[in-house]
Amino acid sequence: MKNKPNYFLLFSVGIISCIVVFMVNLSIGSVSIPVSEIGMSFFGNEFSRKSWEIIVFDYRIPKAFTAVLAGITLSVSGLQMQTFFRNPLAGPFVLGISSGAGLGVALLVMAGSAFGLSFFSGGFGLWAVVFAASIGAILVLLLMSLTAWRVKDSMTLLIVGLMFGSLAGAIVSVLSYFSDANQLKVYTVWSMGSLGSTHSGQLELFFFASILGIIPVLIFIKSYNAMLLGEAYAKSMGVNIHRLRWAMIISTGILAGSATAFCGPIAFIGIAVPHMARLIFKTGDHRILFPASALMGAIVLLMCDAISQIPGSAQTLPINAVTSLVGAPMVIWLILKRNFSKEF
Amino acid sequence: MGDRKIILKSNGLNLGYKKQGESIIIAEDIDFELKKGALTCLLGPNGVGKSTLIKTIMGQLPALQGSVILDDSPLGDYSLKELSKRIAVVLTDKVSLGNVTVYQLVSLGRIPHTTWLGSMSSMDHTKVEKAIEVTHISYLKDKVLSELSDGQLQKVMIARALAQDGEILILDEPTAHLDLINRFEIMHLLRKIAKEENKAVLVVTHDLEIAIDTADEFWLMQCGLPLECAAPEDLIVSGKINLLLPSGTLKFNPITGKIQDSTPYDYPIIQGDVKLTNWLKLIIRKNSLVFDEDLQVISILENPFLIKVKGEKKEQNYNSFKAFLEDLS
Structure with missing residues (x-):
């Protein structure tokens, strides 16, 4: 490295871009509201139209905050897994968390129709989806923990996680084969992901879960640096691999699990953002990489959300499709541009 | 000469691992003494249990019987964190990091000593600088690991272990995959470290000739035989060095210092x-x-x-x- 990047400058630019993207995100939508108006409203000025105030404060700000939280949680869990498994393609979903959540939601949709109940009306329905997704994610997580208890090798854990994911996916396929068009639509809409469905109380809970999930990362931040050299070296430097593995499972479970529960599966953020952070910040030091990934995750998801709004139109694209459209070429480009194995 | 204090020893050590409640013994009744200020080479054929022995010494594998004593207390009494301040290692695990500079990698060695956030004090930086200086890699300090040759990378890994600042340095085949010059350089560097830094250096190696040139003590490991610990010169003179060559077709020639075909040959005059x-x-x-x-x-x-x-x-x-x-x- 010829000259060390100026982290202070990079973080400053990052925070400013995050604020800018946040403001742009608020202004874009079916009703376009000028950024200047939104900016002034934060300093106590009235909106020139009353409806704008409702749109911004009741809909767009919660959604933008959801995007920020989801971006942070998914990127931080992605970085944890990539370092722990020493695998550049590891992401929060390789432990089967999103598939588990999907299975939970699919079961809810089926069970709901079997008992003649409609879970998808009113406030109760929204919580029911969150609840089902969380239960699904937690169940897969428990299975993974049991596996982690027995298996010593991290690579095996990764493969078992992928298999759990496939298994959950297969059960969802079977369920959708037997469900009717309406149920299928409900599930499909959920699986497209949405940042706009966090309602009163949910955003607070999501925020609380994110804080809770980040605590293990802060406790073990030094151990992640030691893990750069692999498990054996980390052990020789006094890192308790077992404890770190549990911290990683619990942290990613809470972070990715809550993001999936509140927003549905959102692809590629967890895989692509840590690589972007490494590329831009040019470091392997996790004390820099964790905050950098969190910041970039927030920016990227806010941008994806802005793209999904297609300014001026009433329709929005599913967020999962946008992140995939942005993320997949990004990962391909990264692979082609650099030797992927040397990213770490 | 540094003081040749015994820092690590064992008696009646049985090595192996437990599989489904059954102990699988790999080597039995091992006695050794590891001294500070000396370069010790562990030699033996593949599969004889060298790696198991060093894993046990590193505290990563519990002994099946007997114990390894570090400074009067059995290894099991130390926590991983305490051990990491005493024993540093260079392993055969491949390290492929692109974005990390040599200085940053050597700094990783300070992990056992830093606070939970891993911030380095000026003392930590001094130790890192010292380790870089001792291993002669100052010119590489700001290079990224992907730019290094295998020989340079191995020196960087040795510097990292030195920065960890334990009295014991264990290296698992540090010269494998290296060219001849680098093999000599690394082994002579390790000897210098043992002498000048007064460390107990244990090297697993297959480079018999370079080991003879540099080591103070040999540990010969052979299937079914007790660990043979002695000066390489004594082993050569007594012929015990041939324990390494059990097949009998090869023999160590004490005159040339080489391994040669031992079957007699009828030369002309x-x-x-x-x-x-x-x-x-x-x-x-x-x-x-x-x-x-x-x-x-x-x-x-x-x-x-x-x-x-x-x-x-x-x-x-x-x-x-x-x-x-x-x-x-």
């Missing part, structure tokens, strides 16, 4: 300086050269170089081994 005749014998043996019945003597001269093959009737002269070989085979 050769005259000349030992320096030259040894090579002549080698080329004869290597190619199983056959001579005429009437051959009396082969003499070899250095200046000018000449091989004289004298028979009863004729005499042939060659000015190189190559010409000699081409004519006779």
Whole structure:
């Protein structure tokens, strides 16, 4: 490295871009509201139209905050897994968390129709989806923990996680084969992901879960640096691999699990953002990489959300499709541009 | 000379691992003493349990019986964190990091000593600088790991272990995959570290000749035999060095310091300086050269170089081994 990047400058630019993207995100939508108006409203000025105030404060700000939280949680869990498994393609979903959540939601949709109940009306329905997704994610997580208890090798854990994911996916396929068009639509809409469905109380809970999930990362931040050299070296430097593995499972479970529960599966953020952070910040030091990934995750998801709004139109694209459209070429480009194995 | 204090020892150590409640013993009854200020080389064939032994010494694998004693207390009494301040390692695990500079990697060695956030004090930086200086890699300090050659990377890994600042340094085949010069350099560097930094350095190696040149003590490990600990010179003189060559077809030649085919060979009568005749014998043996019945003597001269093959009737002269070989085979 010829000259060390100026982290202070990079973080400053990052925070400013995050604020800018946040403001742009608020202004874009079916009703376009000028950024200047939104900016002034934060300093106590009235909106020139009353409806704008409702749109911004009741809909767009919660959604933008959801995007920020989801971006942070998914990127931080992605970085944890990539370092722990020493695998550049590891992401929060390789432990089967999103598939588990999907299975939970699919079961809810089926069970709901079997008992003649409609879970998808009113406030109760929204919580029911969150609840089902969380239960699904937690169940897969428990299975993974049991596996982690027995298996010593991290690579095996990764493969078992992928298999759990496939298994959950297969059960969802079977369920959708037997469900009717309406149920299928409900599930499909959920699986497209949405940042706009966090309602009163949910955003607070999501925020609380994110804080809770980040605590293990802060406790073990030094151990992640030691893990750069692999498990054996980390052990020789006094890192308790077992404890770190549990911290990683619990942290990613809470972070990715809550993001999936509140927003549905959102692809590629967890895989692509840590690589972007490494590329831009040019470091392997996790004390820099964790905050950098969190910041970039927030920016990227806010941008994806802005793209999904297609300014001026009433329709929005599913967020999962946008992140995939942005993320997949990004990962391909990264692979082609650099030797992927040397990213770490 | 640093003080040759014994820092690590064992007696009656049984090595192995537990599989489904059953202990699988790999090596039995191992006694050793590891001394500070000395370079110790652990030699033995593949699969004899060298890696198991160093894993046990590192505290990553519990002993099946007996114990390893570090400073009067068994290894099991130390926590991983305490051990990491005493023992540093260089392993065979591949390290492929692109975005990390040499300085950052060496700094990783300070992890056991820093606070939970891993911020380095000026003392930590001094130790890192010292480790970089001792291993002669100052010129690489700001390079990214992907730009290094294998030999440079190995020195960086040694510097990282040095920065960890334990009294014991364990290296698992640090010279494998390296070229000849780097093998010599690394082993001489390790000897220097043992002497000047007063560390107990234990190296697993297969480079017998370089090990003889550099080590203070050999630990020979052979299947079913007790660990043989002695100075390499003693092992050579007593012939015990041949424990490494159990098949019997190969033998350590105490004159040349090399491993050679031990089956007797019928050479013709050769005259000349030992320096030259040894090579002549080698080329004869290597190619199983056959001579005429009437051959009396082969003499070899250095200046000018000449091989004289004298028979009863004729005499042939060659000015190189190559010409000699081409004519006779």
